[in-house]
Amino acid sequence: MKLNTKSRYAVMALADMSKFPINNPVSLRDISLRQSISLLYLEQIFLKLKKNEIVKSVRGSNGGYVLKRNPKNIKLSEIFQAVDQKVKTVGCKKDSKKGCNGKSVKCITHELWDELDIYINNFFENKNLSDLLMTKERKN
Amino acid sequence: MKLNTKSRYAVMALADMSKFPINNPVSLRDISLRQSISLLYLEQIFLKLKKNEIVKSVRGSNGGYVLKRNPKNIKLSEIFQAVDQKVKTVGCKKDSKKGCNGKSVKCITHELWDELDIYINNFFENKNLSDLLMTKERKN
C-alpha cells in the first residue's frame, strides 16, 4: 500500500509553489533544487499537471509554472488524478461481467475494498494545497 | 495505491474459514477451490498467518487450518501486518537521520503522509473478520 513517487513529488512541488505569490512563475529548476527532485522527472510530472488544468506554463526566460487557481481550491484528489495515482485498492471491481477472481459472483470481500477506496478518496477530497502550508506554519 | 494480492487473498481466505464452525479444520485445497486462489500461493500466505498466531494448523489427513480466535477478535490490521502489507504510503519517514529526499529537514509534505497512514490504518483497526460476514449476510 504505497504511494508512487509521482504523486508525492507532485504534491511536494505544488506545495513548494504555493509559498510564492500567485502569478509569479516558479521554474522547475528551482523546485528541483529546493525539493531534491530530478528536473527531468519534474518535467514529466508537470506536463500532466498542466494537461489537467492545475498549473499553467510561462515559456521563455524567467518563465516557469503558475498555479491556475488559489491553493485553497486545489484538492489533493485532483492532483492525484492528474498524475494517474489511482486509489483502486484492488482490481476485482471494474470487470463486472466476470466478477472477482474469474468467478461469476462478487468475492466475499468485494464490498470491503469498495468501502476502503471511498474511505481513502475521502481523505484526499477533503485536503487542499493550502491545508499543507497551514500545518507547516503552525509547527514552525 | 494498490493492495497486493497477498493481503486480499489472506482476507478472502480467512473470511471463507469464518463461515465454518470453529475447531473444524478447513483445508487449503477447499479454500483454493471455493475462492479461486492458487493452492501453492495460499500455502505461502498461511505460513505467515500461522507465524503471526492468526491460525493454527492441523496436520495429516482431514487436517487443515483453524482460526486461533473468534472472528470477532481478529482485526484486519493484524492480517495485513501478518502478510507484510505495510501501510507506509511513502518511504521518507523511517530514515529520521537523513530526513526526506536526502535533505536534513522533513519535506514539506511529511506530516501529510503521516496523517494519511494513520487514517488508513484506522480503517483496518476498526474492522474485524466477522464484520465482513455480517455485511454479506445483510445483503443476501
Place this chain on the structure above:
DNA sequence: TAATACTTGACTATTTTAGTCGGGTATATA
C-alpha cells in the same frame, strides 16, 4: 541572439509482484 525554460515521446534499469517448483514432514485412517 543567447540564454532560459518549457515540450514531448521514447527508452531503460531496477524493483516489486505474483506467483511456481521441488522436495520435504506429520498424521489419520483403512
Place this chain on the structure above:
DNA sequence: TATATACCCGACTAAAATAGTCAAGTATTA
C-alpha cells in the same frame, strides 16, 4: 503399517510497474 492427505519451507522466476533518463526539440525575454 501403508498410503493418502495436507501442512512446511526455501528458492526460483516471468511479468509488470516504477522511477527515472535521454534526445531533440520550441517559445520567449532580456
